[in-house]
Amino acid sequence: MNLAKSSNDTPPSKEEIYQAFLRSLKRRRRFGIVFMQCPPAEAKRIIGRVHQDLPQKQIATLTLTEPIDNLYDRVK
Numbered sequence: 001m002n003l004a005k006s007s008n009d010t011p012p013s014k015e016e017i018y019q020a021f022l023r024s025l026k027r028r029r030r031f032g033i034v035f036m037q038c039p040p041a042e043a044k045r046i047i048g049r050v051h052q053d054l055p056q057k058q059i060a061t062l063t064l065t066e067p068i069d070n071l072y073d074r075v076k
Contacts, residue, residue: 018046022053033075 024034038046047061068074
């Protein structure tokens with residue numbers, strides 16, 4: 001079995017990445033954390049789209065703009 005990527009493999013599109021992110025959110029029951037790294041303008045667009053695509057989910061965002069030592073303290 002060869003797991004090396006061939007030169008014909010292309011990176012996933014933004015839509016494919018978004019759909020994978022959405023699937024991850026759909027699988028969450030009760031509390032869960034999903035991370036996404038993107039520019040602020042794109043984050044606003046993605047968050048708006050997630051609210052449209054998953055209106056039944058309660059979604060909050062935590063913007064991390066600098067390194068932190070303890071994520072738990074930020075989430076409390």
